Amino acid sequence: MVLSSIDDLADFVTASPGSYHAAAEVARRLAAAGYALLDETADWSDAVVPGARVVLVRDGAVIAVAVPESASATTPYRVLGAHTDSPALKLKPRPTIGGSGLLQAGVEIYGGPILASWFDRELDFAGRIVDTDGVQHLVRSGPWARVPHLAIHLDRDLNSGFSPDRQRDLQPILGVATPGDDIVGSLATLAGIAAEDVAGYDLVTVDTQPPRRFGIAGDLFASPRLDNLTSVHAGLRAMESLETGSAIAVLAAFDHEEVGSESRSGAAGPLLADVLERVTAALGGGRADLARAIASSWCCSADAGHAVHPNRPEMHDPANRPVVGGGPLLKINAVQRYTTDAAGAALWGRVCRAADVPWQEFVSNNDVPCGSTIGPITATRLGIRTFDVGTPLLSMHSARELCHVDDPGRLAAAAAVFLAAAE
Numbered sequence: 001m002v003l004s005s006i007d008d009l010a011d012f013v014t015a016s017p018g019s020y021h022a023a024a025e026v027a028r029r030l031a032a033a034g035y036a037l038l039d040e041t042a043d044w045s046d047a048v049v050p051g052a053r054v055v056l057v058r059d060g061a062v063i064a065v066a067v068p069e070s071a072s073a074t075t076p077y078r079v080l081g082a083h084t085d086s087p088a089l090k091l092k093p094r095p096t097i098g099g100s101g102l103l104q105a106g107v108e109i110y111g112g113p114i115l116a117s118w119f120d121r122e123l124d125f126a127g128r129i130v131d132t133d134g135v136q137h138l139v140r141s142g143p144w145a146r147v148p149h150l151a152i153h154l155d156r157d158l159n160s161g162f163s164p165d166r167q168r169d170l171q172p173i174l175g176v177a178t179p180g181d182d183i184v185g186s187l188a189t190l191a192g193i194a195a196e197d198v199a200g201y202d203l204v205t206v207d208t209q210p211p212r213r214f215g216i217a218g219d220l221f222a223s224p225r226l227d228n229l230t231s232v233h234a235g236l237r238a239m240e241s242l243e244t245g246s247a248i249a250v251l252a253a254f255d256h257e258e259v260g261s262e263s264r265s266g267a268a269g270p271l272l273a274d275v276l277e278r279v280t281a282a283l284g285g286g287r288a289d290l291a292r293a294i295a296s297s298w299c300c301s302a303d304a305g306h307a308v309h310p311n312r313p314e315m316h317d318p319a320n321r322p323v324v325g326g327g328p329l330l331k332i333n334a335v336q337r338y339t340t341d342a343a344g345a346a347l348w349g350r351v352c353r354a355a356d357v358p359w360q361e362f363v364s365n366n367d368v369p370c371g372s373t374i375g376p377i378t379a380t381r382l383g384i385r386t387f388d389v390g391t392p393l394l395s396m397h398s399a400r401e402l403c404h405v406d407d408p409g410r411l412a413a414a415a416a417v418f419l420a421a422a423e
């Protein structure tokens with residue numbers, strides 16, 4: 001089954017330079033695949049019925065639901081969870097700054113980027129502008145900005161521990177300064193509104209270089225935002241071609257994972273819990289019915305993970321060394337930074353066998369702190385059985401990450417089996 005070509009992932013990444021674009025692109029594609037756009041403020045009782053396929057966008061988050069024809073008030077859920085955001089530089093208020101004859105933009109740091117990777121690369125600003133009437137405009141600037149390195153001649157110690165000052169060294173240049181420079185005004189032009197009508201914006205940088213295959217055999221893939229658009233894309237592909245099974249399939253892609261998930265569009269908020277409660281209610285169920293449904297439900301928390309770096313293999317566990325091209329990861333952690341337990345591992349094994357894809361376990365070296373995902377947050381909020389998976393990457397949180405061309409499609413194939421409860 002060719003569920004996901006790497007070219008389609010490249011198209012999705014290109015259409016999704018930030019979380020707001022990613023959520024909108026998921027909704028656009030699912031609408032094209034027959035999903036109805038759902039309004040959170042509306043009564044859902046006529047929209048969410050057996051056989052319904054719906055999608056809703058909340059800021060930079062998106063949730064899609066596919067209800068089987070056989071659904072009842074206690075039908076369990078299969079949730080594929082992911083996140084739409086990535087580390088970046090985020091435009092500050094009063095962004096028009098500069099010095100030494102150059103126009104610069106004031107930015108803060110979003111999430112945990114590898115700062116060195118954001119230097120010397122042409123950057124887009126992408127995200128949303130909200131006008132004084134409260135209307136949202138999605139915009140992207142094109143190649144406006146670059147954070148230039150200081151020449152090695154001016155800092156002979158540059159290569160002995162690169163540690164840029166997070167304020168002084170990260171403000172990108174946008175051109176030669178001219179009288180009347182106004183970055184907000186230029187953003188307003190992108191949105192097709194007047195500068196005085198820009199009431200606020202949520203704009204982050206992204207690498208302008210398109211995703212591409214590379215390597216002597218073309219088997220590697222370089223792209224911005226593989227953490228975590230590989231997972232969002234896998235869920236999207238699965239939902240586009242879903243053959244619903246015995247469970248209600250849900251794709252939940254949250255914003256703000258890279259800054260802790262605590263927001264109204266993040267996994268720590270009530271978004272998913274509210275949607276599941278409302279879906280069960282629309283199918284005639286109350287709180288007890290939802291608890292019954294949740295008790296037999298599963299969440300697959302999908303987020304990019306770490307392949308072994310060939311120059312630093314000792315950073316991994318000696319016995320568990322997942323490789324680029326070896327298939328998606330099953331992520332395991334004793335202190336629940338990942339949710340996977342033995343029951344989740346068993347389900348994932350059945351899913352991958354049914355999808356005919358290889359997989360590999362990831363567990364941290366005890367001396368290397370473990371990252372986390374939306375999995376533990378979702379399991380804690382909902383009490384839903386959860387396991388953590390993801391595409392193995394190198395260069396995670398670089399402006400330009402790396403994976404194998406086959407691994408994202410394998411994750412998508414597994415996601416399709418999981419969401420259809422077809423294992």
Ligand code: ZN
Nearest residue numbers: 227228303304
């Ligand atoms: Zn991630």
